[in-house]
Amino acid sequence: MKTLTYKGYVGSIEISDEDNCLFGKVLDLPKDTAISYEGETVADLKEDFKGAVDDYIAHCKEVGITPRKSYSGSLNIRISPEIHSKIAILAQQAGISINAFIKKAVENQIATML
Incomplete structure (x- = not known):
């Protein structure tokens, strides 16, 4: 799978044949924190991805919460x-x-x- 990366966030790249556009979402965020983006070209998709991430970070700052990031590097596993x-x-x-x-x-x- 191809992905986009910006400011520590990783986003998917998908194609909608029905809508004739590209779209994606930031990966590995809680279900209540969905960040999506779209574009007609790859350049549009990248621009909207970066804008969506910047908007999310700005919103978190406004409301005084710490933004979540994709794949923090900390992993909790359960083993016997x-x-x-x-x-x-x-x-x-x-x-x-x-x-x-x-x-x-x-x-x-x-x-x-x-």
């Missing part, structure tokens, strides 16, 4: 206690934190898939 224990032992043996161990394991997995 047995796997947690094995990860802790392996991380300790490697001389790294559990977080560093998991990060490295995920990066290695992604590298083998790309």
Whole structure:
């Protein structure tokens, strides 16, 4: 999937054959925080995407709330206690934190898939 990126926000790019336009939405935001945009050309879509993000940030500032961002880099996962224990032992043996161990394991997995 092709995406747009602006100020830490990631947005989708989709095509509507019915409306003969491009459209998208900012990804990974809560359901009550939908940011969408559209355009007839790629340039229009990019411009509307940036405008929608800027409008969202300005609105948050106006009402005194912290804007949510796409993919903060913080990920909370649930695993069994047995796997947690094995990860802790392996991380300790490697001389790294559990977080560093998991990060490295995920990066290695992604590298083998790309």
